[in-house]
Every structure is written in structure tokens, then in C-alpha cells.
Amino acid sequence: MAGASVGQRRFQWRGGGLFVLLSVVLLAYLLFPFLAFLQWSRRSSILPALSEPAAADAIRHSLLTAPVATVLAAIFGVPLAYVLARHSFRGKRLVEALVVLPLVLPPVVAGAMLLTGIGQFTTVGSFFAARGLPLTSSLAGIVLAQLFVAAPFVVITARAGFASVDRRLEYASRSMGYSPVRTFLHVSVPLAGKMVLAGVVLTFARAIGEFGAVLMIANNPRTMPTQIWFEFQTGGPVATVPLAVALLAISLVVILLTQYAGRLSTA
Structure with a gap:
């Protein structure tokens, strides 16, 4: 033995x-x-390079569009995640496949698909362009591209969070007279809060770092990733360092804030 x-x-x-x-x-x-x-x-002077107009504009565009895309993804994606976690219906697997599909598409293909739907010569694109809101080569186009590729993260992650919530707690809330919406907001979302927050953070990180789809939809105005590509073409790897450092710093701050929020929620 x-x-x-x-x-x-x-x-x-x-x-x-x-x-x-x-x-x-x-x-x-x-x-x-x-x-x-x-x-x-x-080998690079980071701060002076970030003060250049092109770099400053790219940072401003990214910090404007990525939060908007993230908020839109959360507003529409979290309820969808709850529906997928709690309800069975005909065509549910198709819906789940459609949610996952943007994650497996090459970003350039995603951008090409968006152009066929909202490009300036399409019905939708020309409709909005005629009213002063072009959906390509604009900040709105950047948001739409970021939303398309990033929204699945909040749906998939939040769905896992809602699936882990004990349904008996939701039943108890309903038995006390709470409506489905109030139960969702006051019971389901707080209990699945960590996963929802994780999904939101992943969505923001994906949105602010998106390159291919954004490049297809809006080469101008540029975001940080598209400006990095432009700098690489004109100046090589060294020229990309300042914006890459800025993007890395933003991502690091987001991760640290998320971890801090997670510790507060368990305190």
C-alpha cells in the first residue's frame, strides 16, 4: 500500500x-x-506624438464611439440575453446562431456585409444620408460597425449570468406583486451583475479595438486602430507605438476598474 x-x-x-x-x-x-x-x-516620443492632430482626433473618436456602441449593446443585448436564458421558443437556436455569427466572421467580411446594408448607395444608407445622417464615413458608421462586432459579447456573457440565477428567486418576486420588468431590474440583473458587467467590459474592449469593420465602413474619421494602421503604412512599426501605448493604457484602466468593481460587489 x-x-x-x-x-x-x-x-x-x-x-x-x-x-x-x-x-x-x-x-x-x-x-x-x-x-x-x-x-x-x-525609440518613440509618446506624449508629443499623441498631441499631433491626427492622433488626438483618433483618440477622441474612439473614446466617443466605443462607449456609445457599448451602451447600445447593453440596452438591447442584456434583455436579449435574459430572453435566451429564460425562454424557449421556435427559432431560438437560429437566434443564438445569429448572435454568435459576428464573432466568427472575419472583421473585413463583417464590414463588407454592413456596407451591403447601410452603404451610401443602399436604400437604408441613402435614406439617412438624404436627411443629413450618413451611415458611412461618419461617427455613426463607426458606432454601427463597433456595435455589430461587439454586441455578441454582452449577450453571450450576460446570458450565462442569467442562467446561473435561481429561478425561485424570480418566482418569489413575481408572487410578491413585482412585474416581469421590475423583477428583471431588481432581482435578475443584480444577481447576474458580475457577468453582465464582464460582458459590458468585453464589449467596450472589442469596440474600441475594432479595426476591420470600422475601416470598411469609415476610413475617415479615423479611430485609434485605423490611425495605427495608417501610421504603420507611412512610418513603420515605430510610428505606431504612441497610439498603441494609449490603446493599451485605456484597456488596462478598464480591466482594473472592472476588478475593483467586482471586489466592491463582494465586499
């Missing part, structure tokens, strides 16, 4: 060692681009 126990511990140690090795390899690979990027950043 003692020999068997030693052998079992040796087997577990070898297995654990393999897991650690595989984990270290992946983490090293994920860390390497950041270290290389920091090395490149020493």
Missing part, C-alpha cells in the same frame, strides 16, 4: 509538472510581445 501511495504521488507530481510546463510556455509566449513592444516604445 505504501509503495502504491508513493507511485500515485509520483504520477501526480509528473502530471502537475507537465501542466506547469505547458502553462509556462503559453504565458511566456503571451508575455513576449509585450516585452518586445516596450523595447520598441523606447
Whole structure:
């Protein structure tokens, strides 16, 4: 029995060692681009470059459009997530597939699809353009592109959160006279709050970092990712560092704020 126990511990140690090795390899690979990027950043004057009009405009456009796209995704996506988590209906799998589809589409294909629906020569696009609201080459077009590729994140993540909520709590709320909407707002959303918040953050991160679809819909005005591409074409990798640092800093701040909010919710 003692020999068997030693052998079992040796087997577990070898297995654990393999897991650690595989984990270290992946983490090293994920860390390497950041270290290389920091090395490149020493060759660039970041703050003066960010004060240039083109970079400042790109930052302003991103910080304006990404929150708008995120808010729209949350307003429409969180209720959809609740419906998918709580109700069964004909065509539900098709709806679920449509929600996931933008995630697996290449961004350029997503942009091309949007152009066929809202381009300036389409019925929808010409209708809005005639009324002074063009849906391409505009901030509205950027928001629509970001919304298309990013909204699935809040739907999928929030749905998982609602699915984890005990339905008996919702039934209890309804039995106390609360309407479905009040139950949703005061019971379901708070209980699934962490997942909803995670979905919102992922949506914002995806929206502010979107390149392909935004480039197809609105080459101008430029966002940070599209301006980074323009800088790369004209100045090489070093020219992209300032805006890339700014985008990385924004993403890091969002992640830290989310973690802080998560700790407050469990306090």
C-alpha cells in the first residue's frame, strides 16, 4: 500500500509538472510581445506624438464611439440575453446562431456585409444620408460597425449570468406583486451583475479595438486602430507605438476598474 501511495504521488507530481510546463510556455509566449513592444516604445516620443492632430482626433473618436456602441449593446443585448436564458421558443437556436455569427466572421467580411446594408448607395444608407445622417464615413458608421462586432459579447456573457440565477428567486418576486420588468431590474440583473458587467467590459474592449469593420465602413474619421494602421503604412512599426501605448493604457484602466468593481460587489 505504501509503495502504491508513493507511485500515485509520483504520477501526480509528473502530471502537475507537465501542466506547469505547458502553462509556462503559453504565458511566456503571451508575455513576449509585450516585452518586445516596450523595447520598441523606447525609440518613440509618446506624449508629443499623441498631441499631433491626427492622433488626438483618433483618440477622441474612439473614446466617443466605443462607449456609445457599448451602451447600445447593453440596452438591447442584456434583455436579449435574459430572453435566451429564460425562454424557449421556435427559432431560438437560429437566434443564438445569429448572435454568435459576428464573432466568427472575419472583421473585413463583417464590414463588407454592413456596407451591403447601410452603404451610401443602399436604400437604408441613402435614406439617412438624404436627411443629413450618413451611415458611412461618419461617427455613426463607426458606432454601427463597433456595435455589430461587439454586441455578441454582452449577450453571450450576460446570458450565462442569467442562467446561473435561481429561478425561485424570480418566482418569489413575481408572487410578491413585482412585474416581469421590475423583477428583471431588481432581482435578475443584480444577481447576474458580475457577468453582465464582464460582458459590458468585453464589449467596450472589442469596440474600441475594432479595426476591420470600422475601416470598411469609415476610413475617415479615423479611430485609434485605423490611425495605427495608417501610421504603420507611412512610418513603420515605430510610428505606431504612441497610439498603441494609449490603446493599451485605456484597456488596462478598464480591466482594473472592472476588478475593483467586482471586489466592491463582494465586499
